[in-house]
Amino acid sequence: MTGSRLPTGGAIDREKVLNFTFDGMACEGFAGDTLASALLANGVQLFGRSFKYHRPRGVVTAGPEEPCALVTLRTGARREANVPATMVELYDGLVAQSQNRWPSLKFDLMAVNSVAAPLLAAGFYYKTFMRPKAFWEKLYEPLIRRAAGLGKAGVEPDPDSYDTLHQHCDVLVIGSGLAGLSAARAAAEAGVRVMLVEQDRELGGGTLVDPALADWREKMLRALRALANVQLLPRTTAVGAHDSGVIAALERIGDHLAEPPPFAPRQRLHIIRPGRTVLATGAVERLIAVPGNDRPGVMLAAAARAYVNRYGVAPGRRVVFLVNNDEAYAAIRDLNDALVDIAAVIDLRNPTPISQELRDSGIEVLSNRDLCVIEGGRQVRSVLVRRRDTGQEQRIDCDLVCLSGGYTPQTQLATQAGLRTEWRADIGAFAAMDTANGMTPVGAAAGVFGRLEAARHGAEAAGGGARYLPPIPPRRDGPILPLWEVHGRGKAFVDLQHDVTAEDMRLAHREGYSAVEHVKRYTTHGMGTDQGKTGGLVGAAVLAAARGVPLSEVGVSRPRPFVTPVSWGALAGAEVGPHFKPERRLPLHDWHKEHGAVFVRIGLWMRPLVYSKSGDTSWGPVLEEARAVRRTVGVTDASSLGKIDVQGKDAAVFLDCIYANTFSTLPVGRARYGLMLREDGVLLDDGTTSRLGESHFFVTTTTGQAQNVLEHMEFHRQTVWRGLDVQITNVADQWAQFAVAGPKARDVMMRVVTGLDLANNAFPFMAAGEAVIADVPGRLFRISFSGELAYEISVPAGFALHVWQAILAAGESFGIRPYGLDALNVMRIEKGHVAGSELNGQTTAGDLGLGKMLKKNSDFIGKVMSVRPGLIDPDRLALVGVHPVDDTRRLRNGAHLVSREEPNRSQGYLTAACMASEGDHDWIGLALVEGGHRRIGETMIATSPIHNEAIEVEIVSHHRLDPENARVKA
């Protein structure tokens, strides 16, 4: 309990008090606070327990790189786990909970894991819990799950909405520090469209913690806000750099409020397609691996400076600094000015001009000393310092230790974009160097560390000059001492979130995992939600030392999208629930709905399954519809069929190439059933194609394959047979298509069709032609899927309702009924027609009894491959009909067929099953069975283990109903 609010200072509104709770404890903060700054001001130092060892942890940073201070935010459906407290803007009524502790944060039983640490070292998953194998699922895995981990996700549906925005700009600037603001202004004044994204709520980046730059920042922002070609997006994190320069950025619109504003999404994912990107993501301070560097009260120097300057919070009362670079001295001075007691500054380098200056001002700067261990329990108590020359040890009491191991350029997005990074000894880190793939790194991300220099670098990269540079002197910082680790007693962490120690890195190397990507996976180093931003390079340096090679040779592991965590909701955007996929509606959708249709989704289409005002979808209403067709007449909406208009001098030649059977011999005014194969010889689709003119065909496809067939035809027309004079056009939405089927179909049609003689000899089975239907010019086809005398009608979709109602009126005296997909399915199973479950991407024409349709003389797609041995094997699964031997039993779709002799070997399966509308059997089905027709007359067992059923079935021909086609030709 050592942090406190400073009497003055900080960009907070001390007039505006905000109340919140942490683990149920009531706290107060100010507008402008983050949860982390407010908790520090309330004296909280213990924020949570660590992932593996349950060690007490505090807050280490003041930004999105925070590895430790992860909390669970909000309650109920809005509960969110693993949120860095440093990124949570405080609001009134905020509720936060600490994580990974039981029963309480201060007293955690699982801290015993620390004692069992040898069992939990790197690779423990692969070693400790391997044997016996059976223990994994029942014992080890649940145990690990309970002991290790972070917060728990909410389980209720997310009440918030999310949005996706597709953005275009000429120049995208990522980051709004010195380099970013300068680049944005230079680009904007050149007149191009500029987007500036900044993860913080305020624009300004590093200038926000630097009082000397406040005026310059305000001037730059005023200028940018005044320009109409600039879009400024605070609270927006660029999370991924994708192919072709596309940048994904997450805007948090409602996260700083208890709930999003009315009618606003919680978050918005911007998919940005910039002309070019200026990467001004800055640099993040890194840890030093010193024993005890995870104690609550250990913080990075820049974070301590941010808490003092931005939030008016002293993160401790008595501080020890451990630094190896000049940049950290700004923090020392600012903490000193805020009257925090500087117990000691340990500069790991030899005395430098800057350390001498500080010493002159009366602050104790210790040189030639190592900090051996940071001591304390739930908070830092003291540090142990040892002289390098004499080995003499000295204990210094403190409640805050500020580490600065140097700054690491934030190059994650650059690496994702394919830019190279180079080792830079002067800053002791890798920096993004070159412009490539439309991205230019500037400022600290490119290793340009001086403030003035970064501003100039940004402006120049955006094509501007030195017109708006801040009034500050150039950089004079001395070199960094590349020091990564201090050896001593106790755990020195290189990944605070995943509890990976320097020793774990060496262990991985000893056990043969020496490449940085292998070590990452073996130790989980850098695999946390923070992606190891504060310790990644430190771990790599420890590994390099263990391998005895330079760090530049070891490199760092590749950071993948996303740079900071992104919620699933933001990725899904508005495409959730009923909007997950678009819905396609038939032209008569509203009519169907009014008349009790129960809809089923076929692909994107909503199709009536059965008309049942009571909602009854049992076999009763389905069979009533089918029997109406079988006995008198019915009408169904088949508008979802694929429809393709094929025209041109070579249309017939083209269709001969596409179809396995011949269309060039089809006379004008006739329709023909056709089969398409894939080039590998397997069936693609079936359908009816009609010749409306010498060079004009109308192709129909199944609903499910409509898009594939269109693309299949387009592809072959434009590549393989591009010399042919033929054009194809998708007319699926232009034509509504109905089938009128049943013994009375002709009587109905004669009442609505004019200009066409429908007598059987004048318009016989498989005739096709233009006709006027209910005064609407359309097309008529005498084709049948149901097995009855039937007509299919095409009319322009806008006239669908008029024609449909005319047909219903004309059929009223015959008792005409609309029928749905279920009734159609019953009738096609009875007839033995194939549909999607038989045209399943595995079957050949021969398998479905259609082998004779394949033409012998000329080339077509799939011809050569269709006769390879595997596809003409007589033992292949082929189509038959089935029904139960015992009529009181039912069939199960998907049941497997086995023989009595070999009950454990599947010889096929049912592709369709239904109750029959007529005939001798209540239940009938179609099946694919080894040997097909050869098996007719045999009795097999249809077994459905999930229903615990096994029944005897008889194998019969699938041509069950009217095999002579007398009805369709009537």
Added chain:
Amino acid sequence: MLRIPCPHCGLRDESEFRYRGDAGVVRPEGEAGPEAFSAYVYERANPRGWHAEWLLHAGGCRQVLKVVRHTGTHAIAAVGLPGDDLPLPDEGAAP
């Protein structure tokens, strides 16, 4: 997400296109034997490097494009029509 410069429609998102495979394979004549067709259907080089491939602009102009793409970097060197002769760049030209 790749962005593909369609010669008819301009720079468009990958999601508008359907991938139609290797543009380097040529469908054999109908009388060619099963070996030739087997190679046409199944055998692919799968290089890490420059690769000519078919993309159908299904959500745009519905034209089939021949695209020369580097399979390692996704860089696109050329986009043409099916009849165009688009030589693959030297491997050294990979970005």
